[in-house]
Amino acid sequence: MNWIKSHKLSVFLLLVIVLLFGKSLTSSLFGISTLKMSAPLYNDSVSYEGLSRSILPIPGSTNPEVPLSQRKVTVQTDLSLLVKNVRETSKSIKTQAESVGGFMVNSSADYPEGGATGYISVRVPTAKLDAFLETLRTLAVRVVSENISGTDVTDQYTDIESRLTTLTHTKATFEEILRQAKNVDEILRVQQSIFQVQDQIDSLKGQKNYLEDTTATSLVSVNLATDELSLPYAPAQPWRPSVIFKTAVRSLLTTLRGLGTAAIWIGVYSVFWLPALALIRYFSKRANPPHKPA
Structure with missing residues (x-):
């Protein structure tokens, strides 16, 4: 405490140096980049590890009036693949989808130091x-x-068809009334009713077409990586020595990069702290001159 009181200027210079580059140094020191995947994580019902496959139960109605072969089911498949080359595999998936009459929905890729990763989703005929x-x-x-999951939309599709049939009959009734209208007021009111019914018909037709398209094709989402640790999955055996070793090596490399980054920052900011250190030593010697021997 006495030293701080007698070296107020030195302490002040040290605080200035810390404020100048302390924030920038800590923000870059030991920074670990995070890998962002464009694909969503799997749900808890998926089984993992190796060539595993989990087919989720298909929710929805089991209306016996609709034969099994005529039911409308939307199917979605999620895959995680360990590959040698992410870019080439992604191109091959796109090509294979187009060859069977499908198309690509979206695609993305990242190439960090830890290993390339990618994501591609395609639609193919069911x-x-x-x-x-x-x-x-x-x-x-x-x-x-x-993971393969399906959703039964037969009830929804059947309901849309029934509503379309009813609205079509309603529109025909209004058109018959329109032909019998005797004055302008009646014509305008009936035409307004026809327009409203037609809007509902168009909306339901759009929904019906959407269900037909989504059940006629299946969505396939694929996560790709050259390193298994980069894939979004939970291993069946949490403790695996080989995985722990890889993680430890990566942590060591990250620490070494952090130390190198710190050395560079300290070297660059030496134009501030070296003169400050020299001043501190200078004023320290002046404040405490060496005692001459008697």
Whole structure:
């Protein structure tokens, strides 16, 4: 405490140096970049590790009036593939989808130091889904996870058809009334009713077409990576020495990069702290001159 009181200027210079580059140094020191995947994480019902496959139960009605072959089901498949080359595999998936009459929905890729990762989603005809998935499996070094889920929309589709039938009859009734209208006021009111019914018909037709398109094709979402640790999955065995070793090596490299970054920052800011250090030593010597021997 006495030293601080007798060296107020030195303490002040040290505080200025810390404020100048302390914030910038801490923000870059030991920085660990996070890998962002454009694909959503899987739900808890998915089974993982190796060539695993979990088919979720199809919710919805089991209306016996609709034969099984005529039911409307939307199918979505999620895959995580360990591959040798993310870019080439992504191109191959797109090409294979187009060859069976499908199309690409979206695609993304990242190339960090830890290993390349990518995501691609495509739509393919539901009738050709099994053959397409078999082709995707041959493109991978290993299928890390696979999940197929379906949603039964038959009730929704049937309801739309019934409402369309009713509205079509209603529109025909209004058109018959319109032909019998005898004055302008009646014509305008009936035409307004016809326009409202037609709007509802157009909306329902759009919904019906959407359901037909989504059930005729299946969405396939694929996560790609050259490193298994970059894929979004939960291993069946949490403790795995090989994985721990890789994680430890990465942590060591990150620490070394952090130390190198700190050394660079300290060297660059030496134009501030070296003169300040020199001044501190200078004033310290003046405040405490060496005692001459008697």
